[in-house]
Amino acid sequence: MKRLFKSFLVCIFLVSISINFNPPSLAEPTSPYIRYWLICGPFKDADLNTECIKNEANLSPVAGQKVDGKRWRRFLSCEDKLTFEKDEVFGPYGNSVAYAYCEIYTPTARKVKLYLGSEDGLKVWLNGKNIFTNNAVRSFCFDEDKIDVQLKSGWNRLLIKVSNITKEWCLSARFIRRGDADIKDLTYRPAMLYQLPVKKVEVSSVQPTEPKNKGMYDALNAIDKDRSTRWSSEFSDPQWIILDLGKPKSVKKILLNWEAYAKNYTIEFSNDKKNWTPVYSTDIGDGGQDVINFRRPARVRYIKVTGTKRGMRFGYSLWEVQAFSLEDK
Incomplete structure (x- = not known):
């Protein structure tokens, strides 16, 4: 009886663990802070009073536009602040300024x-008007400056120039209703998605073929942007495909074009191909095209799709596996 009672307590303990355990998710709620920017810089040996781009107040840049040897490019920040000194942005430049632009x-x-x-420090223009300047030398703090502004109906142009003396260099911005409530119905751009290039692909297996059909079902067919070629696995469970982006990239969306679909499958992210974080799973797959959007992009190198239950008697087969980012770098 004592042994039975102990077993009962152990079962309760394990059930409690399983109920309270929440695996980390990379698809987190949308932030009220602006994360979608066009950025340009760095402009060295400059400060907020330096007009690094001619007629800066009236700028309305587009991605790819070149200015004085610099190029405007889209960037999605994976955190609530835009950190300029990161290598994937501009790097740690002192006595410099950079521009961040978006439309609301x-x-x-x-x-x-x-x-x-x-x-x-920072200098801010809204629809061509300089609405705020703070030529500060300070450590970063969210929401330190609070400005009353008027948004016009339709699209509004927000341009911010940020200075850096040394070391850390960053910016945060968000719009708030009077009364300090978040605004839910604002739309920001740029927000165009770019397909990420895949440097390498690995699969668990390839469907055997006759020598004359060599390569017909190879892994590379799933990333060649050709809808007439496909990867196909052996006829068993489970099977997987791993995309290697070459280095960590910001992933916002994944697209799967099935030929022979998975009823049950998972998607996982990793930066070392050893430790995997599950970010999506389904047990109601029905083939065709699956589009998985993540509310918060994740900066990862490896993407793994694992089929655990086939929807057909054949193997798993994909015309294309594609990953997309809001960054164009």
């Missing part, structure tokens, strides 16, 4: 607050 759509004109944080 509101269905109606409204008075709101713009909350800003920066290291170091």
Whole structure:
């Protein structure tokens, strides 16, 4: 009886663990901070008073546009602040400035607050008008500057120049209703998705073929952007395919084009191909095209799709596996 009672307690303990354990998810809720930017820089030996780009107040840049040897490019920050000194942005440049630009759509004109944080100083234009300047030398703090602004109905142009004296260099920005409530109906751009190039692909197996059909079902067929070729696995469970992006990239969306589909499958992310984080799973796969959007992009190198239950008697077969980013670098 004592042994039975102990077993009962162990079962309760294990059930409690399973109920309270929440695996980490990379698809987190959308942040109120602006994460979608066009950025340009760095401009060295400059400060907020230096007009690094001619007629800067009236800028309306587009991705790819070149200015004085620099190029405007889209960038999606994976955190609530835009950190310029990171290598994937500009790097650690002192005595420099950089520009961050985005457009904001509101269905109606409204008075709101713009909350800003920066290291170091910043200069802000809204629809061509200089609405705020703080030539500070300071450590970063979210929402340190609070400005009353007027958004017009339709699209509004926000341009921010950020200075850096040395070391850390960053920016945060968000719009708030009066009363400090988040605004839910604003739309930001740029937000165009770019397909990420895949440097290498690995699979668990390839469907055997006759010598004359060599390569017909190879792994490379799943990343060749050709909808007439496909990867196909052996006729068993489980099977997997791993995409190697070459280095960590910001992943916002994954697209799977099935030929022979998975009823049950999972998607996992990793940066070392050893430790995997599950980010998506389904047990109601029905073939065709699956589009998986992540609310918060994840910066990862490896993407693994694992089929655990086939939807057909054949193996798993994919015309294409594609990953997309909001960054164009």
